[in-house]
Amino acid sequence: MSPSIPSEQWAQVIEKQGSVTYKKIPVPKPGPDEVLVNVKYSGVCHTDLHAMNGDWPLATKPFPLVGGHEGAGVVVQLGELATELKIGQKVGIKWINGSCLACPYCQRADEPLCAKATMSGYTVDGTFQQYAVAKAAHVARIPDECDLEAIAPVLCAGITVYKGLKESGAKPGDTIAIVGAGGGLGSLALQYASAMGLHAIGIDGGDEKKKLVEKLGAQTFIDFTKTNDLVADVKAATPDGLGPSACLLLAVSEKPFQQATEYVRSRGVVVCIGLPANASISAPVFDTVVRMINIKGSYVGNRADTAEAIDFFRRGLIQVPSKTVGLSKLQDVYELMEAGKIAGRYVVDTSK
Ligand SMILES: NC(=O)c1ccc[n+]([C@@H]2O[C@H](COP(=O)([O-])OP(=O)(O)OC[C@H]3O[C@@H](n4cnc5c(N)ncnc54)[C@H](O)[C@@H]3O)[C@@H](O)[C@H]2O)c1
Ligand SMILES: [Zn+2]
Numbered sequence: 001m002s003p004s005i006p007s008e009q010w011a012q013v014i015e016k017q018g019s020v021t022y023k024k025i026p027v028p029k030p031g032p033d034e035v036l037v038n039v040k041y042s043g044v045c046h047t048d049l050h051a052m053n054g055d056w057p058l059a060t061k062p063f064p065l066v067g068g069h070e071g072a073g074v075v076v077q078l079g080e081l082a083t084e085l086k087i088g089q090k091v092g093i094k095w096i097n098g099s100c101l102a103c104p105y106c107q108r109a110d111e112p113l114c115a116k117a118t119m120s121g122y123t124v125d126g127t128f129q130q131y132a133v134a135k136a137a138h139v140a141r142i143p144d145e146c147d148l149e150a151i152a153p154v155l156c157a158g159i160t161v162y163k164g165l166k167e168s169g170a171k172p173g174d175t176i177a178i179v180g181a182g183g184g185l186g187s188l189a190l191q192y193a194s195a196m197g198l199h200a201i202g203i204d205g206g207d208e209k210k211k212l213v214e215k216l217g218a219q220t221f222i223d224f225t226k227t228n229d230l231v232a233d234v235k236a237a238t239p240d241g242l243g244p245s246a247c248l249l250l251a252v253s254e255k256p257f258q259q260a261t262e263y264v265r266s267r268g269v270v271v272c273i274g275l276p277a278n279a280s281i282s283a284p285v286f287d288t289v290v291r292m293i294n295i296k297g298s299y300v301g302n303r304a305d306t307a308e309a310i311d312f313f314r315r316g317l318i319q320v321p322s323k324t325v326g327l328s329k330l331q332d333v334y335e336l337m338e339a340g341k342i343a344g345r346y347v348v349d350t351s352k
């Protein structure tokens with residue numbers, strides 16, 4: 001191993017469900033088709049909290065597990081087959097850490113659907129450590145002029161909402177409802193929507209989120225904790241009163257998943273992205289049929305979506321509302337997130 005790479009590093013490790021421990025662990029070694037990345041900054045996604053709490057019907061790697069999948073850093077070591085990357089190059093480690101590249105989904109660049117896909121911070125150790133490993137074919141290429149601290153949240157939140165907006169089929173001039181608009185995914189969704197020429201209705205709760213959502217360009221903010229009739233309010237916020245053309249569901253709560261099919265306009269698209277624990281979505285068959293409602297899921301993005309989402313950032317169209325704290329403070333960030341008190345995104349600095 002090169003002398004500049006230490007043998008030990010600081011990491012936040014899940015040793016048992018529900019908490020993380022800040023400690024020193026060995027620096028991992030990349031395999032032949034992998035790279036070792038010195039992670040400088042990592043965004044904290046609600047998915048990391050779901051992983052720590054065991055919320056989903058999908059097994060993580062056995063503990064100890066290092067979470068994190070919005071890691072921005074530089075390549076410090078190349079596996080012998082990783083010839084297309086350079087030492088010192090800026091890269092991002094995203095949720096899809098690797099995939100088989102050979103199955104029918106991978107052949108069509110639908111790698112998030114690959115049955116053998118590995119997930120950073122879930123089935124393989126992620127970015128809440130100073131050095132992390134990822135498959136060379138899948139690391140996000142970050143242009144040199146991009147700031148690593150500012151871009152980190154784009155690596156999951158940005159890619160996911162950008163893909164979700166494409167899946168929504170909304171066209172410039174259309175109105176889209178963004179549910180959970182004041183959270184990490186939501187605050188980025190508002191900016192991608194605006195860059196794509198869409199009008200946005202932001203739905204979330206509390207005055208801090210209202211302020212942020214209005215600052216990020218939503219034409220209307222609806223407070224789900226205060227309204228008496230959310231469905232009527234969302235419809236009334238569209239110019240013709242017929243409801244938004246599409247809706248991105250980013251909230252970590254089941255109720256908005258039922259409400260969306262009621263306020264989306266006929267022929268509208270409801271895009272499910274948030275992953276609340278044990279939740280179902282149901283809608284009346286009659287209305288879904290006669291109003292031609294389309295309900296679909298959207299799951300991160302592929303490598304092309306990643307490059308496009310990063311290019312919106314590079315062009316200055318996306319400013320991530322984020323606060324940075326040391327990696328050592330990750331447990332505090334999770335407590336704020338659990339309480340729904342985070343407007344925008346937290347980023348951790350792995351040097352502190
Ligand atoms: N599908 C994917 O590919 C994908 C990718 C990343 C994250 N996710 C999931 O998306 C969800 C959101 O992640 P995040 O990091 O943005 O979380 P977050 O905690 O930052 O944001 C969630 C927001 O939803 C708001 N909210 C809660 N209940 C609401 C309601 N009834 N109506 C409107 N808003 C409500 C909260 O106040 C908060 O602002 C998580 O479940 C996460 O696991 C999915
Ligand atoms: Zn995420």
Ligand SMILES: [Zn+2]
Nearest residue numbers: 100103106114
């Ligand atoms: Zn595959």
